[in-house]
Amino acid sequence: MKYSIFSLARAAFSGHKNWQRTWRDASPKDHYDVVIIGGGGHGLATAWFLASEYGIRNVAVLEKGWIGSGNAGRNTTIIRSNYGLPGNTGFYELSMKLWERMEQDLNYNTMVSQRGVINLYHSDAQRDAYARRGNTMRINGIDAELLDLAAVKKMMPFLNFDNARFPVQGGLLQRRGGTARHDAVVWGYAHAASALGVDIIQNCEVTGFSRDANGKVTGVETSRGTIGAGKVGMAVAGSSSRVAAMAGLRLPIESHVLQAFVSEAIKPLIPNVMTFGAGHFYVSQSDKGGLVFGGDIDGYNSYAQRGNMPVMEDVCEGGMALMPMIGRVRLLRQWGGIMDMSMDGSPIIDKTPVDGLYLNAGWCYGGFKATPGSGLVFAHLLARNEPHKEAARFRLDRFRRGAMIDEKGVGAQPNLH
């Protein structure tokens, strides 16, 4: 059923008794052309692009729990394409363009809100680094503006301009950046992919790979039986190493916990997405009114989906340093997501050394904003067996070659990215 104000109004007359499932509750078939492991945003987007762009509809998405139960459902919902290095710049802009048409593509309101993302700077050196990045964006046709102090004051008069330890000097603004409703992205892709024939199979945990005599992957073993596949794509950020290990692969990835926080709902206070340049803090306000904020990863390998107090305090200290008006706003919930932290802070989308197995991993903090772009380029790779041009640098062998995409310049230490 097509969603619109008219269908809603019609449904209201029948007490909303006639709505169908948002996506079909499929049971596994014996064989699919493509099996995607991971029913998060990336896996579902990949399935949708396979079906809609590449005409491959005999596709299953396998999810060990409920769709969106991983990082798709526990991030801070920011979308942006303000990256500075070749590889990232073009890819995240591709993704941004797909965000801009997502609702119409999917017939689902994912609440893409282009309210602007501003990175604040606090020193000349930081301004220069932001200028370099902003110019990269502009040269790539991406909107970027370098704001001076007066412009920042006008836009966000509530920041601490008077007695800050590291006074704000300006910011790099991407007006097209913003937020989207994370769960709705998952449901929207599920809704649209399911309508094109993709089977979304929940509570189906992959326990191993079926391989032929040559080692080629021919399917997956799951908690719901063996499922044959022409190709298998992994989109299981947070668990990439564990799933890859089933195929005998070691990855340049560590799993780390990133905490996120939301405050009680309050009336509109913060107009955009902000990142503090002198501490670990970024924030936006959800449509419901909660301040959604976060900071740095806890810094140690973890699969526990929860963090500890030092980082929680560090994040709140950053928030209070930036805008002491939030002192009396109450933190309502905290949670943790498991990040695939790669060795250069950038993702991996590539074939693997195992024939028939394809990898989409290593998203670090960038996973949510990448969702549509990741779906498109991974679908391209699965369909065409060659990388999409905007993902050509996200190769697995780049570490061996020395062609890292290291935005922060901190090297092969995942907890610093």
Added chain:
Amino acid sequence: MVSHAQTHRLASGGLIDRSAPLNFRFDGKTFAGFQGDTLASALIANGVKLVGRSFKYHRPRGILTSGSEEPNALVELRTGARREPNTKATTAELYDGLEAASQNRWPSLRHDLMAVNQLFSPIFVAGFYYKTFMWPAKFWEAIYEPAIRRAAGLGRAAGVADPDHYDKAWAHCDVLIAGSGPAGLAAALASGRSGARVILCEEDFALGGRLLADGGTIDGMPAAEWISRTLAELASLPNVRIMNRTTLFGVYDGGTYGAIERVNDHLPSPPEHQVRQRLWRIVAKRSIVAAGAIERPIVFAGNDTPGVMMASAMRTYVERYAVTPAKRIALFINNEDGWRTVETALGAGLQIAAVVDARPDVSAAHRALAAKAGFPVLNGFVSGVDGGKDGVRKISVALVGGARAEVEADGLGVSGGWNPAVGLTSYHRGRPKWQDDISAFVPDSAPPGMVAAGAANGAFGLGACLRQGFAAGVAAAQTAGHGVPPVADDEAFSLTPLWHVAGKGKAFVDYQHDVTASDIELAQREGFESVEHLKRYTTLGMATDQGKTSNVAGLAIMAAVSGKSIPETGTTIYRPPYVPVAIGAFAGHHRDENFHATRLTPSHHWAAEQGAVFVDTGLWKRAQWYPRAGEKDWLESVTREVKAVRGGVGFCDVSTLGKIDVHGPDAGAFLDRVYINTFSSLAVGKARYGLMLREDGMVYDDGTTSRLAEDHYFLTTTTAKAGPVMQHLEFCRQVLFPELDVQLTSVSDQWAQFSIAGPKTRDLLGEIVEPVADLSNEGFPFMGAREVPLRGGIMARLFRISFSGEMAFEISVPARYGDALVRNLMLAGKQFGVTPYGTEALGVMRIEKGHVAGPELNGATTAADLGLGKMMSTKKDFIGRVMAGREALVAPDRQVVVGIKPTDKTRRLRSGAHIIPKAEIPGPDHDQGYVTSVCFSPTLDQWIGLALVERGRERIGEIVHAHDPLRGENYDVELCNPVFYDPDGGRQRG
């Protein structure tokens, strides 16, 4: 203004202090209450029923509970900069002059035009917004979203800086107890008597938990007496600490707990020099969760009408606060506990209109009580409530068997049973288990060291609470001497599960978020059956009450509509904090200027006296330049400083550099492994510039290292990397090369270090160094390093190194002499026109000399990129050697450091501009690098810069575009040798 009379205050009783009357204001009206009231009890005392509006439909709402689980009675407390939105009236302590306002309504609470939303409620069902507001695409940001955002949210934040202070503290104990009800107090007695260090946290200001409202007999005495005796005993034990107004909100790894103490929230504002709240990090060997249970509502049409209240809350209001939520009370219950409210109400002289008991088998004693008091006991369900913003008027009852009844009442007490407070036990992702006899989830596993006791563990009888609490206290203390446990009888408890009464009209599950039973049915219909999907689709349990009253009912209804059992349906993940906690408390004093520490250089106070402008460099404040009277801008000052150095002599505080003493017979061998160049061959008394790589082959840090003795090197790092390099070197020493006999000592803070530069440097140094020290070019050649005596007797380290390109020395003295040294340099140097210079002039001179610094050492450059590839030894192993040889790191088209000069000599350069070939249009395919550092060079009288440019060194002399669309600039620059000044280095060696 005249206070309204407390029309609903009982003449006697309660734990309020009638000798301490208080005035307060709600929505501009003045009311009276007493010390010991909450805002909620005081509003009830004044007959106020309408307190708030709901989130989505703006339905009128009253007071549902008496605790931190309250979903409805939320207010903006205080005014101005201290305004606190979404404050639960049920936990806000009354103080004289309290001001509160209702929220999420316009123009007023009684006449809220936003209630028009209710007309659209047939459309505003769960998740409706996912299905619409999509066309036209541009309208989302322009129209729909702003409207939604304005309507959403609840209270208004102050919007200005929080004027109060917050504190953070640590506490350590053997046994940590959450809750001061019977189980918590019994636990404290047992563990406290045993001598264990005990901390008991109670979120309420009064201690006793449910005993304060429900009373009972313990050890043969009334509960109130037992509480005071117990508290007296606990107070006599020095090892027991009781913290009221303190909520244990989370449990973290290693027995670390988070607690929030509301130190002064019960006052209009904190007394001077006192904090508002304190965040506690409590480290406990064991913990006992005695946090009680939360009574749960039953979902029926109209269950959100003001005047519908939890049955136990009614008892609390009557017994503890001596206020009457209603005069003629009906009860709708499915368990034995609800009958206690009947007894309480009758005892207070209130009328019972009827008891609607869903259980078929009401005891003879209850029936006798009903007969005596003259109210009917109806076996059935409340199916509707007639009332509105002024409260309940009448309830409709569907009787078992099909008949209907109506009951006139002005209040309805509801009890659907009790949910143990399983939050703390579940925060490590432990899932609670279902217990059939109480139809509730109870703790299954718990974080290490934690147990639950009493009602939090599913034991609802008073005797059982005391027994479990005491036993937990004994076990936790792990020592003998706990004495005799307190004893009480257990009340009967029977319950017939009842979650939802089907019928017409909105029946609320999550009051605050307006989630109804039909929303849950819709979610199930649309496939959102997983409890986490349910929560996310309907927003069930995501409000400020964290679903304390709604979650279990919601999943019970989901279980029913999807044909599964409740345990099969499961619970969502429990997430801390247990109650919302002010963000300011987590920050403590780390805000404003105290966000991070401030490090001052040894010459800071002197520089401040000179009027220096300071710049933040990491945690350091460094003098950026020293303006003089009449100078119109920074450029004029910096230009003067550079010229003074190049023409005479100047000095600059470089104490912020990291400094590490490397001692031991293997010190040279160690340095050979961490630097790309060789240090074991360095002669004693000599300094050498060194470059370190990361293991991945990228440049990590640089600096000069001097050999002061055969087994003693003095290593310097950049300011930014002082800490990380120390950590890295310790890793190399302790983990990678444990066989080497070498020791590292950080001496960054021990030495004040100054660079003295310019052709008159020797003249100046001659004034402060003892004449025995030969400073001549022969006696102290370029890159020499040794100790010299200063006039006055102290020893200094002198290094003949130059960053400026001039004849220069760096001089180190013990940090405590830094201030004296700089003052003496000024005195002695007056005759030479000595000029202090700041980091800007330092930067100008290093760019003129083509030295790389932070902007070039960006973590993604190789030694060769920086023009330092020849330093890499091929004769030894060192960190980063192997990976530096990877194909992409030695590719010929890498971006390398070059100099740039604008072709128009008057043109200003800016860092961050990109380099585009002259013939090309800017685009990603022609983006060949960027400008890293720029300055106005007083020496060349024009702007110059350094840039990282593809194949740059092969392109010296080429004219390219500096493209800077961010700043609307595009101009020609010439690629040139990065050493702009004295390229053969004659000046620094002279």
Added chain:
Amino acid sequence: MRIVCPFCGERELGEFTYLGDAKPVRPSAGGSEHDVFDYLYLRDNVAGAMSEHWYHGGGCRAWLKITRNTLTHEISSVEPAAGVGAAKVGG
């Protein structure tokens, strides 16, 4: 999380910084590009008990080898790194 430093006693997480898996061993001089690549980039990324390098920067500056469960954060052993301690005397 709390770590029992063998030199300083039990201390709070905030005093320590983390490096990562202690299992990979740096190839000695002459190690091939393949070996160093493996050491530097590839990780088992263990879900369970893992041996790790931690640095007590807020205390004694010792590097510690800690066995910690990445699923529960439970620490089961803490050992000083091989080269911790005072200068070797007499080789």
